[in-house]
Amino acid sequence: MNGTVIILKKELKRVFGDKKLVFSLFILPAIIMVALYGIMGFMMGKMSDDIEEHRNSVYVVNATEGFKNIISATGYDKNNDVIYLSEEEYRAAAKLDDDLAKKEDAIKTEEDFLNYQVKNNMVQLVVYFEKDFSKKYDSYTKSGDQIPSINLYYNPTENYSTNTYGVFTASIMNTYQSSLLKNRLEKEKIDMESLNVFNVVETTVAKEAKEKGKFISMMLPYMMVIMLFAGAMSVGVDAIAGEKERGTLASMLLSPVNRGQIVGGKIISLMILSGLSAIVYVVSMMVAMPVMKALGGESADMAQGLGNLELSLVQGLQLVAIMLTLVFLFVALIAFLAVRAKDVKTASTYISPVYIVVMVAGMLTMFMSGDKVPTYRYAIPVYGSAVAVKDLCVNELTAVNFLASLSGALILAVIFTVLITKSFNDERVMFNA
Amino acid sequence: MIQINELTKIYKLTAKKMQELKTKENTKIAVNNISLVAKPGEIYGLLGTNGAGKTTTLRCVATLLKPTKGQISVCGYDTVKDGQKVRDSIAFLTNEIKLDPNFSADYMFKFFGRLHGMSEEQIVARREELFNVFGINDFKNKKIEELSTGMKQKAAIAVSLVHDPEVVIFDEPTSGLDIVTARNVTDYLKFLRDQGKTVIVSTHIMSEAEKLSDRIGVIINGNKVAEGTLSEIISQNEAEDLEDAFFRLYSKHNPEGK
Ligand SMILES: Nc1ncnc2c1ncn2[C@@H]1O[C@H](COP(=O)(O)OP(=O)(O)OP(=O)(O)O)[C@@H](O)[C@H]1O
Numbered sequence: 001m002n003g004t005v006i007i008l009k010k011e012l013k014r015v016f017g018d019k020k021l022v023f024s025l026f027i028l029p030a031i032i033m034v035a036l037y038g039i040m041g042f043m044m045g046k047m048s049d050d051i052e053e054h055r056n057s058v059y060v061v062n063a064t065e066g067f068k069n070i071i072s073a074t075g076y077d078k079n080n081d082v083i084y085l086s087e088e089e090y091r092a093a094a095k096l097d098d099d100l101a102k103k104e105d106a107i108k109t110e111e112d113f114l115n116y117q118v119k120n121n122m123v124q125l126v127v128y129f130e131k132d133f134s135k136k137y138d139s140y141t142k143s144g145d146q147i148p149s150i151n152l153y154y155n156p157t158e159n160y161s162t163n164t165y166g167v168f169t170a171s172i173m174n175t176y177q178s179s180l181l182k183n184r185l186e187k188e189k190i191d192m193e194s195l196n197v198f199n200v201v202e203t204t205v206a207k208e209a210k211e212k213g214k215f216i217s218m219m220l221p222y223m224m225v226i227m228l229f230a231g232a233m234s235v236g237v238d239a240i241a242g243e244k245e246r247g248t249l250a251s252m253l254l255s256p257v258n259r260g261q262i263v264g265g266k267i268i269s270l271m272i273l274s275g276l277s278a279i280v281y282v283v284s285m286m287v288a289m290p291v292m293k294a295l296g297g298e299s300a301d302m303a304q305g306l307g308n309l310e311l312s313l314v315q316g317l318q319l320v321a322i323m324l325t326l327v328f329l330f331v332a333l334i335a336f337l338a339v340r341a342k343d344v345k346t347a348s349t350y351i352s353p354v355y356i357v358v359m360v361a362g363m364l365t366m367f368m369s370g371d372k373v374p375t376y377r378y379a380i381p382v383y384g385s386a387v388a389v390k391d392l393c394v395n396e397l398t399a400v401n402f403l404a405s406l407s408g409a410l411i412l413a414v415i416f417t418v419l420i421t422k423s424f425n426d427e428r429v430m431f432n433a
Numbered sequence: 434m435i436q437i438n439e440l441t442k443i444y445k446l447t448a449k450k451m452q453e454l455k456t457k458e459n460t461k462i463a464v465n466n467i468s469l470v471a472k473p474g475e476i477y478g479l480l481g482t483n484g485a486g487k488t489t490t491l492r493c494v495a496t497l498l499k500p501t502k503g504q505i506s507v508c509g510y511d512t513v514k515d516g517q518k519v520r521d522s523i524a525f526l527t528n529e530i531k532l533d534p535n536f537s538a539d540y541m542f543k544f545f546g547r548l549h550g551m552s553e554e555q556i557v558a559r560r561e562e563l564f565n566v567f568g569i570n571d572f573k574n575k576k577i578e579e580l581s582t583g584m585k586q587k588a589a590i591a592v593s594l595v596h597d598p599e600v601v602i603f604d605e606p607t608s609g610l611d612i613v614t615a616r617n618v619t620d621y622l623k624f625l626r627d628q629g630k631t632v633i634v635s636t637h638i639m640s641e642a643e644k645l646s647d648r649i650g651v652i653i654n655g656n657k658v659a660e661g662t663l664s665e666i667i668s669q670n671e672a673e674d675l676e677d678a679f680f681r682l683y684s685k686h687n688p689e690g691k
């Protein structure tokens with residue numbers, strides 16, 4: 001049997017023969033991932049349910065009869081407290097509260113009082129009809145005449161308040177405005193329908209795949225890069241630096257096997273293990289997203305985006321090829337740093353800054369504008385692979401760019417593998433000599 | 434057959450090591466111009482105090498370190514040019530190099546047998562023999578990390594011998610072993626010698642060197658200061674026994690008492 005195969009088998013046995021290791025490398029991350037997304041979805045769902053179900057208080061000052069009708073027609077006042085105040089009542093309330101006025105120096109005017117109430121969450125929204133609202137509305141005859149106004153007071157930093165404001169602006173105020181408009185037009189004998197001069201018909205022109213893959217094209221390259229790296233790190237550091245520290249790597253150097261074969265066995269086994277751990281991450285994410293959606297409802301909608309990746313067979317193979325070169329690169333890089341370090345701790349300090357660089361390279365693609373990336377940039381290791389995956393998601397990866405991204409990562413990985421073999425032959429590295 | 438020809442090994446010291454050793458020099462001469470020959474059918478004992486240079490010498494023989502000067506040949510192969518062939522002809526045992534604790538002695542034995550290119554039948558036959566000699570069968574399927582120091586040492590010895598090599602290089606093989614197990618090991622080394630193997634063993638224990646070695650080389654501060662059979666060394670130094678001879682050599686070659 002070839003030395004590489006023998007060592008490869010042993011390395012795999014080391015992991016798969018150890019139930020605890022299998023659990024901590026493959027099963028635990030999956031459980032954590034599903035649990036984490038589940039909890040996230042649950043919290044998001046709970047939060048949005050809570051906001052929707054919360055009983056809000058709304059002050060409406062000087063409400064017109066028409067407005068009151070619309071409120072009761074929508075049924076909004078059934079689940080929320082809508083308190084109608086006349087101008088006098090409201091002024092009295094503001095004045096009566098002398099204690100408040102003393103405590104809060106800022107409350108000088110009636111308006112300050114409204115602000116105070118909203119700011120302190122006593123009410124979520126104040127709808128203030130100008131005192132002569134109806135009069136102004138009625139007396140309007142030609143343009144240039146005064147038009148009445150309605151003031152809304154709400155607190156944008158408060159979820160309940162923001163939500164209440166949203167409900168009012170999105171539906172109630174509009175409905176009221178249209179109803180008043182209709183009245184006025186009827187008086188002038190103008191048909192409301194005739195105001196619709198034209199319809200706007202929208203058609204999106206992006207390729208279908210691009211439209212669908214947009215969200216995932218933003219997330220996938222970044223997630224792929226960090227997960228593959230994390231996977232390689234979780235198995236690579238111990239397999240090299242740990243063995244060196246324990247004095248077990250040297251025992252292999254005593255065997256009559258070519259050092260290159262030893263490195264080969266190590267690298268391939270690490271590629272298999274970190275590839276597996278990456279697959280575990282991806283699968284558990286695919287499980288986690290629906291869980292998150294199930295627990296979170298509509299609010300956890302970002303889960304949907306991930307289900308939108310549709311790849312052809314060729315594209316799927318391309319994705320696998322890119323991921324394989326990346327795994328190779330990461331494993332070789334981590335193994336190289338680990339072999340140069342004297343123990344596991346030192347190895348971790350070497351690897352952390354590299355992890356950050358890799359993360360940034362992946363992140364860069366997240367905020368890329370639509371500009372065309374020149375081919376030479378695809379050859380930049382890690383970054384190029386991330387861009388290629390991004391293109392793949394939106395069906396825009398050209399063959400040349402695909403090959404450039406593969407070769408960039410591959411060349412660097414081979415360089416690191418050669419350096420590792422050199423290190424294995426270097427007594428100063430292996431025996432501190 | 435091991436031929437060491439004017440071997441010198443100089444370590445380059447890092448700034449940190451220089452501090453540790455409280456020295457201003459950035460190199461350390463661990464082995465200084467040593468020549469020796471260990472022949473088939475004999476046990477050569479390398480005797481020296483801590484830090485004398487025994488491990489360094491043996492590591493050079495085992496191809497793990499490259500000589501700074503001089504050459505070493507093992508079974509006619511040069512340790513630098515023919516490293517792989519040398520490694521296939523030797524068993525090397527040293528404290529700092531360990532078997533992977535995540536595996537059983539049985540698996541490690543098979544693993545190294547395979548790396549030596551042995552067939553499964555050869556490995557099994559060899560295992561029967563060695564595991565019996567060292568009493569490993571009782572714990573052969575336990576993970577090495579669960580074994581006692583002595584059990585680990587026995588396993589390491591058996592594994593190092595898997596390919597039935599011509600040359601056996603054991604660096605302090607009895608350290609950490611009780612007298613029964615230690616005797617077990619030294620008896621087996623004698624058995625190997627009687628089979629015509631070349632055996633070289635390092636030790637700092639006088640009695641062991643006395644009883645085990647056919648010839649002894651005394652190393653002090655990286656220099657070989659005496660060589661010969663037990664009686665030759667005693668008479669050369671007009672001493673009563675090996676210990677006495679060693680102290681005489683030691684005061685002669687180490688005047689400042691470093
Ligand atoms: N990696 C190294 N770097 C620098 N100096 C070293 C290194 N290894 C050993 N030395 C030094 O070389 C000298 C010889 O060490 P060596 O390990 O060969 O001694 P030894 O005879 O095996 O001692 P012991 O009986 O303690 O095992 C010592 O002074 C030691 O400090």
Ligand SMILES: [Mg+2]
Pocket residue numbers: 487488489604
């Ligand atoms: Mg030693």
